[in-house]
Amino acid sequence: xxxxxxxxxxxxxxFAAIVALAIVSGVVASVALTRVVDAKDDVIRxxxxxxxxxxxxxxxxxxxxxxxRGYLLAPxxxxxxxxxxxxxxxxxxxxxxxxxxxxxxxxxxxxxxEEAQARYAATTGQMIDLRRSDAGxxxxxxxxxxxxxxxxxxxxxxxxxxxxxxxxxxEEGRAQASTMASLATGLVAGIAALAVxxxxxxxxxxxxxLTAQIGTIVSQVRSSSAELQTxxxxxxxxxxxxxxxxxxxxxxxxELLATSRQIAGSAQRVAHxxxxxxxxxxxxxxxxGKAHESIAAIRQQMDQLVGYMLDLGNKSQQIGAVxxxxxxxxxxxNILAINATxxxxxxxxxxxxxxxxxxxxxxxxxxxxxxxxxxxGLIEDIRSAVNTSIMATESGSKAVDSGLRHFSDVAxxxxxxxxxxxxxxxxxxxxxxxxxxxxxxxEQVNVAIASVAQATxxxxxSTAQTxxxxxxxxxxxxxxxxxxxxxxxxxx
Amino acid sequence: xxxxxxxxxxxxxxxxxxxxxxxxxxxxDVPAAEDMLVIHVAEVPYAIRxxxxxxxxxxxxxxxxxTPVPELLGIAALRGAIVPVYSLGxxxxxxxxxxxxxxxTTRAGRDGLLALAFECFVRQARIAAEQICPAPAPxxxxxxxxxxxxxxxxxxxxxxxxxxxxxxxxxxxxxQTRSSGx
Numbered sequence: 001x002x003x004x005x006x007x008x009x010x011x012x013x014x015f016a017a018i019v020a021l022a023i024v025s026g027v028v029a030s031v032a033l034t035r036v037v038d039a040k041d042d043v044i045r046x047x048x049x050x051x052x053x054x055x056x057x058x059x060x061x062x063x064x065x066x067x068x069r070g071y072l073l074a075p076x077x078x079x080x081x082x083x084x085x086x087x088x089x090x091x092x093x094x095x096x097x098x099x100x101x102x103x104x105x106x107x108x109x110x111x112x113x114e115e116a117q118a119r120y121a122a123t124t125g126q127m128i129d130l131r132r133s134d135a136g137x138x139x140x141x142x143x144x145x146x147x148x149x150x151x152x153x154x155x156x157x158x159x160x161x162x163x164x165x166x167x168x169x170x171e172e173g174r175a176q177a178s179t180m181a182s183l184a185t186g187l188v189a190g191i192a193a194l195a196v197x198x199x200x201x202x203x204x205x206x207x208x209x210l211t212a213q214i215g216t217i218v219s220q221v222r223s224s225s226a227e228l229q230t231x232x233x234x235x236x237x238x239x240x241x242x243x244x245x246x247x248x249x250x251x252x253x254x255e256l257l258a259t260s261r262q263i264a265g266s267a268q269r270v271a272h273x274x275x276x277x278x279x280x281x282x283x284x285x286x287x288x289g290k291a292h293e294s295i296a297a298i299r300q301q302m303d304q305l306v307g308y309m310l311d312l313g314n315k316s317q318q319i320g321a322v323x324x325x326x327x328x329x330x331x332x333x334n335i336l337a338i339n340a341t342x343x344x345x346x347x348x349x350x351x352x353x354x355x356x357x358x359x360x361x362x363x364x365x366x367x368x369x370x371x372x373x374x375x376x377g378l379i380e381d382i383r384s385a386v387n388t389s390i391m392a393t394e395s396g397s398k399a400v401d402s403g404l405r406h407f408s409d410v411a412x413x414x415x416x417x418x419x420x421x422x423x424x425x426x427x428x429x430x431x432x433x434x435x436x437x438x439x440x441x442x443e444q445v446n447v448a449i450a451s452v453a454q455a456t457x458x459x460x461x462s463t464a465q466t467x468x469x470x471x472x473x474x475x476x477x478x479x480x481x482x483x484x485x486x487x488x489x490x491x492x
Numbered sequence: 493x494x495x496x497x498x499x500x501x502x503x504x505x506x507x508x509x510x511x512x513x514x515x516x517x518x519x520x521d522v523p524a525a526e527d528m529l530v531i532h533v534a535e536v537p538y539a540i541r542x543x544x545x546x547x548x549x550x551x552x553x554x555x556x557x558x559t560p561v562p563e564l565l566g567i568a569a570l571r572g573a574i575v576p577v578y579s580l581g582x583x584x585x586x587x588x589x590x591x592x593x594x595x596x597t598t599r600a601g602r603d604g605l606l607a608l609a610f611e612c613f614v615r616q617a618r619i620a621a622e623q624i625c626p627a628p629a630p631x632x633x634x635x636x637x638x639x640x641x642x643x644x645x646x647x648x649x650x651x652x653x654x655x656x657x658x659x660x661x662x663x664x665x666x667x668q669t670r671s672s673g674x
Contacts, residue, residue, distance in 0.1 A: 331550070338548045338616050341527060345543060360513045362616055367506055 007210055014202045021198055025191035032184025039180050043173025046100055050166035053097045057113065057159045060090045061120070065152050068124055072131050072140050083124060090117055097162075106169070109162045116155040123151045211484050218481045225474040232467035239460035246453035253446045260439040267432035274425035281418035288411045295404050302397045309393055313386040320379045327372035330365045337362030524621040528648070530641055531594065532612035534586035537646045539639045542616065544651035545596040546605065547571065550613070552595055561661055562588060565609060570597055573605055578658060580610040584632060584649075600655050608654070617641055624648065633657070 005013070064086040071079035094114055101107050127148050130140055340358035344351030527542035549570055554577050556566040563582035567574050575597060582588035592609035600606040623640045627647065634653040638645045 334616075335548050335550060338529070338542070341616070342542060342545065342547060345527075360510075363513075364510060366615060371502075 007213060010206055010209055010213075014206045017202055018195070018199050021191075021195040025188060025195055028191050029184070029188040032180075032187055036177060036181040036184050040174075040177040043170065043177055047166055047170035047173055049100055050097065050169060051163065053093050053100070054159055054163040054166050057090060057093050057097075057162070058156065060086045060093065061117075061152065061155055061159065064090070064120075064124070065148075068127060068148065069144070072127060072144060075131050080128065083128070087121060103169075106162075106165055109158070109165050113155070113158040113162055116151070116158040120148070120151040120155045123148045214484050215481065218477050218484065222474055222477040222481070225470045225477060228470040229467055229474070232463050232470055236460055236463040236467065239456055239463055243453060243456045243460065246449060246456055250446065250449050250453065253442060253449055257439060257442045257446060260435055260442050264432060264435040264439055267428055267435050271425060271428035271432050274421060274428045278418060278421040278425050281414065281421045285411070285414045285418050288407065288414045292404070292407045292411055295400060295407050299397065299400045299404055302393060302400050306390060306393045306397060309386055309390045313383060313390065316379050316382045316386060320376065320383070323372050323375045323379060327369055327376065330369035330372055333365035334362055334369060337365055525618050526621070526624070528617050528619050528639060528641075529596065530614040530617050530646065531580075531610050532614060533581045533584055533610045534589075536584075536586070537614070537641070537644065538584075538610075539617075539619070539641060539646045539648045540596060540651060541648070545598050547597045548613065549595040549597065549607070550593055552577075552607075554591075554609075563658075563661075565590060565592075568595070568607060570595065570605075570607060575605045575607045577607040577609050580608040580649075580654075583608070583654060583657070584634070598651050598655060600659065606655065606658065608651075 064083055067079040067082035067086065070076065071083065094110065094117070097113075098107070098110050101110055127140070127144060130143055135143075337358045341355055341362065344355035344358055347354070529540045529542055529545070529548065531538050531540060547570070552568045552570060554566040554568050557564065561578075563579045565577045565579050565588075568577050569575075577595065579588045579590075579592065581592075589609075589611055592611055594611070594613045595607045595609050597605050597607050619639045619641065625638055625640070625645075627635055627638050628645065631647070634650045634657065635647045636650055636653075637648040639648050640646070
């Protein structure tokens with residue numbers, strides 16, 4: 001798992017381990033010292049308390065003996081109160097001492113003191129009673145020397161024995177505390193030694209691990225610096241080529257700028273022409289509208305002409321009917337004249353004059369019939385001409401209708417053309433504006449290209465700097481490699 | 493000259509001729525001439541002597557009759573008389589037209605009448621004697637002469653011969669074929 005750790009992590013982990021070890025050793029030392037101090041304090045406190053109490057018992061007994069002596073010399077009640085107070089104080093001290101005693105020997109010594117004190121107290125009572133009995137001083141002195149003084153000596157001896165016991169206990173406690181302090185010292189020294197060993201091992205491990213890792217990294221840095229040198233060379237070559245290309249692009253952009261300005265001028269002229277064309281289209285639209293109205297009037301006149309032609313055809317037909325009647329009458333007259341001629345011939349000489357009249361009538365009927373035929377022919381010609389005229393007029397009317405429709409289409413087309421010309425004019429203006437913007441943009445591009453060319457030159461310079469830096473980095477990596485691996489180890 | 497002026501001149505000529513017909517005296521020294529009717533039968537012009545017919549009629553109703561004679565179209569009422577109507581075209585060897593428009597009546601036998609029907613009457617023409625000539629080629633027995641009308645030589649029908657042929661057929665009761673010469 002530690003293989004993936006960084007150098008900082010490893011150093012930090014080692015430092016943390018050493019710190020933890022130091023903390024542990026410090027804690028252990030602190031605990032040990034605390035325990036040693038506590039043990040010593042306990043020993044000092046208990047033994048000093050025992051010694052103080054023993055000394056206090058001795059003083060209390062001395063004050064009691066002095067009070068007894070005083071009372072025996074001068075029976076004053078104040079001595080009695082002192083005797084009583086010292087007795088109570090002695091009892092209290094005994095109680096404290098008993099609470100502080102933890103060994104069987106001490107309890108026996110305390111019991112001996114209590115027993116001696118009880119005998120002393122009883123003897124003291126007898127002495128006080130003796131004094132109160134008005135006994136002589138000698139008796140009292142003898143009784144004091146014989147009875148109370150030994151008791152007092154016994155009590156002092158038991159208290160001294162207890163004091164000796166307290167000194168022994170003090171010595172034992174000091175020795176135990178010293179032992180504990182020695183143990184604590186040894187423990188702290190062991191932990192410190194362990195920490196030193198661990199730190200040494202950790203340092204060795206860290207040194208090896210970091211040396212390997214940094215060596216690998218330095219190798220990679222050397223490889224990367226070599227690659228960086230190669231890349232810098234390539235980049236320098238590319239930068240030179242890019243500078244050349246930028247120069248060509250600058251030339252091209254300059255030409256493009258000139259072309260854009262020409263296009264802008266052309267677009268402006270196109271816009272002006274489109275405006276003129278739009279005006280002409282509007283004028284043409286009005287002219288087409290008037291022509292449309294004229295054609296509509298022609299259409300009406302054509303309709304009227306067709307009506308007149310139809311009327312003429314009808315009238316011709318009526319004339320034809322009348323001529324048919326005339327022709328029929330002429331034919332019948334002719335028949336009558338022929339039959340009259342036949343009858344006149346049958347009448348002989350008498351019918352001669354009638355035959356002449358009948359012949360004249362026949363001739364007249366012949367002529368009328370011929371003229372009627374001629375009129376009929378003329379009427380047929382008229383009807384044919386009228387029909388032809390009607391057909392031509394209808395054709396003309398259809399042509400006018402077609403022309404009218406075409407004119408409507410032309411008018412619509414003109415309107416559409418006018419609209420499209422206006423749209424074209426707008427588009428030309430937009431083209432002009434766009435081309436001007438394009439020229440401006442091209443100028444900006446030209447400036448940007450110049451900046452890019454400058455940047456390319458700077459890149460070329462910085463590439464050289466990069467190449468130099470890569471070389472220095474390779475040298476530094478070699479130096480670093482020598483630092484972490486001796487030349488014998490590296491094989492260099 | 494315009495058409496209107498031509499017509500106006502013709503009207504003036506007609507008026508003058510008509511007036512002259514009443515002002516001029518009747519001529520007695522009329523050269524020898526015959527009135528004839530010029531007709532068309534099956535688009536072929538023929539001439540008929542006016543003296544051989546009793547009347548010219550048009551648009552008469554024909555009532556068909558059952559008859560073995562195919563040229564007999566039926567009977568018609570002409571001037572109060574019921575007369576048989578024969579197809580002149582059929583008699584002359586042309587197709588028999590069932591609805592002819594023109595008729596000429598002629599005498600049949602002593603007191604009888606018959607009508608000959610044909611398609612078209614052209615006009616009456618006065619033909620001088622020198623315009624009458626024999627038929628140029630032997631043909632129908634009822635055509636023995638020809639007349640010149642409007643610079644054309646028109647066959648002159650011999651009506652009495654036609655009537656005699658009809659009477660002969662009627663008497664025979666059988667139709668006469670054209671190859672027989674009647």
